[in-house]
Amino acid sequence: MKQRRNKILENIRLLSAGAKGVSVGKTEDGKTVLVKGAVPGDLVNVRVKKSKSNYFEGEAVDILEYSEYRVDAKCVHFGTCGGCKWQNIDYDKQLDFKHSEVVNNIRRIGGFPEFEEIPILGAPEQYYYRNKMEFSFSNARWLTQYEISSEENFGNRDALGFHIPGMWSKILDLKECFLQEDPSNQIRLAVKKYAVENGLEFYDVKEQQGFLRTLMLRQNSKGDWMVLFQLYKDMKAERIKLFDFILSQFPQITTLVYAINPKGNDSIYDLDIQNYFGEGFIYEEMDGLKFKIGPKSFFQTNYKQALELYRKTLEFADLTGDQVVYDLYTGTGTIAQYVARNAKHVIGIEAVQEAIDAAIEHAELNGLTNTTFYCGDMKNVFNDEFLENHPKADVLITDPPRDGMHQKVVEQILKLAPERIVYVSCNSATQARDIALMKDDYELVKILPVDMFPQTHHVENIALLIRK
Known part of the structure; x- marks a missing residue:
């Protein structure tokens, strides 16, 4: 074998x-x-x-x-960091491949031979499209095979960048990244230069010790920047000097926050976030709606394509102002609030309490009084009792995680029997599996793939189903 x-x-x-x-x-x-x-x-x-x-x-x-579809990769780190695996493929062909994958999954897995294929919605910006990046500090920079074979003594091996795929303890020291617009690169490089010159300890993943652990950079479409540092321990004097230096160099930073994290993982969701400068959050606007984004907030990382995704979702929903809409897996309620201005009432369900709290806050921020949000595991909350105690949905929107919907959730949707279902998915294979379970009751009318992540194989898809 x-x-x-x-x-x-x-x-x-x-x-x-x-x-x-x-x-x-x-x-x-x-x-x-x-x-x-x-x-x-x-x-x-x-x-x-x-x-x-x-x-x-x-x-x-x-x-x-060599394939005729090959192009020269833009990034010097291509093939190592693992972040942009399709960077050496012509972008038009990337779109062709993504569109074909979605269509093939819907036909092969879903069993729908005929439906309208709207051409994939390509991204206007193939680089610099992300509004959030996370980098890791390490005192053990990943060495190339050439460096290892040279037997040269590499003194300082401090790094600030990405984990090497399959080597969690090794960090690629980033020279330049094309995913987030500047000053992202300048901030990261300035932080590293200051830390090295001032002898600040970079995190040791194996020994779980050090000072500097992670750096997160978030921005909005107006050019406001949030910086989050994770520190393994608090060294107050060094921390203040570092923060003040970065703030003095980059006036684009409108808020700087930090967290002390002595845990064995880098997750920030159970950490207490400390505010050092600014309000501790930034705001994003989408077609007149305002959203508050904090260090822990989920928000689509490609703003321009997310806005197009929401616009197309609203278009597929075909709301006239008098329909009741259910929004399953509502998250922080972004889609729910985007469609609420065209609906009679929107009911959102989400498993994460912090996300529901944010959805309620956003509704208040935007003056929306026709949204209601519920928290709990979807298959448990979205049950017969829920359907009995809430108005029947005319339109149902669902945007589940990559695993798709639990079969019990699909069964409840069939009981609810909305006239129209808009299924947004980041995994067309599980989407196809789910809508196959509805084919006796619903016709798949059309699909629209949306490219949210150029230079990668990932693709979103919007599907419209109408009750027979």
Whole structure:
């Protein structure tokens, strides 16, 4: 078996893009080959990592012919950090691959042969589109194979950047990143330079000790910036000097907050956030609606495409002002409030209490009196008693996590029997699985893929279902 797993498949032409960004080819006898480290269109030799009865998984070891879809990667860290795995594929082809993946999943998994395919909504900005980035400090910078083989003594190995995929204790020291607009790069580099020059301890992941742990940068569309430092321990004098230095260098920073985190993980959601400068949050506006964003807030990281996603969701909902709308997996209520101005009433359900608190606060901030939010596990809250005690939905919007909806939730939707369902998904495979369970009662009218994350394989999809 070991020999079969490590054998080489020769002259495999990669024909398309598959799930999770792999490229897909075929052997001469028709067996599927899923390949990492290559681009659709390449002709490659593949080292097999996994062998099943009907497919192989492997990685490209030789590229015999380069695909016509290849372009030069913009980033010097491409292939190492793992953040932009499609950066070497022409953007128009990225969109083609994403659109095809969604359509194929809806047809193959969902069993819907006919529906309107609206062309994928591409992003106007293929770089600098993220409004939130998180970086990690480490005293053990990842070394390249070239550096290791040189046997050179690398003295200071402090790093501020991303975790190397599969090596949680190793951090790639970022020179430049093209995901968030400046001054993101300048802030990160200035923080690192100051910390090194002033002898501040970078976090040791293995020993779990040090001072500087993580750096998060958030911005809004108006150019206000929030900075969050996670510190393993509080060294007050050093902390104040660092914070004051950064604030003096970057007037774009409107608030700076920090948290002391001696835990074994970097999650901030159970930490007490301390405010050092400013209000402790920033505001974002979307078509006249205002949203308060704090260090722990969930907000779509691609503002421009998120706004288009919400506009299209509202368009699919086709509201006239007298309908009751249910918004399942409402999160902080962004979609609920976006559609509320065109609805009679909106009912949102979400599992996370902090998100519900934010949704209620946002509704008050925007003067919306026709929204109601409930907290609890969806399959438990959205039950028969809930349906009996609340008005029937004319339109249901659902935007579940990647795993999709629990079967009990789908069953309750069928009992509720809204005239129209708008299903927003970040995973078209689970979306297709869920809507397949509704095909006896609902017609799939149309879909619209939306590219929220250029240079990656990820794609959102909006599906409209109308009751038969």
